[in-house]
Amino acid sequence: PEQKKALLPKVVQGELILTMALTEPEADYQPEFLKTRALRRRDGFAINGTKLFVPNAHIADRLLVVCRTGRVSANGKGFTVFLVSRETEGIGLVPLITAMGDKQSEVVFQKVSASSRDVLGGVGAGWPLVESTLRKATAIQCVQTVGVMQEALAMTADYTSKRIQFGKPIGSFQAVQHRLADMLTDVEGARWTSYQAVSLLGKGLPAAREVAIAKAWTSDACQRVAYAAQHLHGGIGMDMEYDLHFYFRWAKAMELNLGVAPYHRLSIGPTIMDDRIGST
Structure with missing residues (x-):
């Protein structure tokens, strides 16, 4: 105190x-x-x-x-x-x-x-203090990662609406629209798993599994979104004067920081078995 x-x-x-x-x-x-x-x-x-x-x-x-x-x-x-x-x-x-x-x-x-x-x-x-700190830091980082994904998606949507090929914006092509839809699905999945984890922590409720789910999902989803953004931008996505490279590098760093997805999946698996045993 x-x-x-x-x-x-x-x-x-x-x-x-x-x-x-x-x-x-x-x-x-x-x-x-x-x-x-x-x-x-x-x-x-x-x-x-x-x-x-x-x-x-x-x-x-x-x-x-x-x-x-x-x-x-x-x-x-x-x-x-x-x-x-x-x-x-x-x-x-x-x-x-x-x-x-x-x-x-x-x-x-x-x-x-x-x-x-x-x-x-x-x-x-001291280890319970470390675990508590890591849970909170991981949940907050997941929300930060959602911001990275959201910005990468927004930049890609804007670019594909203006990039003209064959006389029309490439965003009008079905394949591009499907890729954008996959990006949005990843962003929203990351958003709501992260919000759930932060909400439980804010209420002082147990949230170890929810934090692990959020980190496992956002780590992989952010990679998919960053890669898709680079793919749809083409060569300009590699220009260091264009901000997209920053979000691509951020995605990789956030994937590794505070535990990669397999590390968190390892803690989720046993809880599923515990739920199954408890329901029988």
């Missing part, structure tokens, strides 16, 4: 920027792949390890660093989240070149000091 009172008002007002340092060279969101460790010492902890793909680390005031602090298990036991100032001695940042052009960094921790006051959620009990 004290941490929330001290930090959240500043975050809301834009006076404090936070970012999560979670993924590591293995680039997986399963806890057993995380190796960064916080060793106990007399005056607190010393953090050692490397985090990858940390968004906006170069401007963040504090980093939420996920570390091993004890014997770990597949369900996340033994992990602790530390709130560490970016200016703390022993933190090194290396900018990464990304497909989307966003600002991500590799963050190296070498004997970085943290106190017990910097712990979020309790020592060894």
Whole structure:
């Protein structure tokens, strides 16, 4: 409660920027792949390890660093989240070149000091906080992805209504109309699965399956929409002065970030079996 009172008002007002340092060279969101460790010492902890793909680390005031602090298990036991100032001695940042052009960094921790006051959620009990944060971040990213898909569709609809071939707009051809219809179907499917996930989270209801469904669908659907947009634009779609290339790159980045579709499908399957067993 004290941490929330001290930090959240500043975050809301834009006076404090936070970012999560979670993924590591293995680039997986399963806890057993995380190796960064916080060793106990007399005056607190010393953090050692490397985090990858940390968004906006170069401007963040504090980093939420996920570390091993004890014997770990597949369900996340033994992990602790530390709130560490970016200016703390022993933190090194290396900018990464990304497909989307966003600002991500590799963050190296070498004997970085943290106190017990910097712990979020309790020592060894930080993984539920990580899971909750990932669910919310994933749902929000799905909505962002819908915006990318919507803009790619709008640009394509506009282009095909004006591009003349054989004396008429190419948008009047049946094959092009079918492709646009497929794009719209993907956009609307992504929109409503994403809205459902965000709605449940906003009401404080369980939404793990709905978030997984939204991410699995939008990851693949955004790829289909981006590819179709490039296909229907032809050569101009590859022009770097034309904005479509940005949405194509964004689609690929969003597909990979916060778990690819197969990763989320893996969590959906067992829930279907549970529903079946519960109904018999």
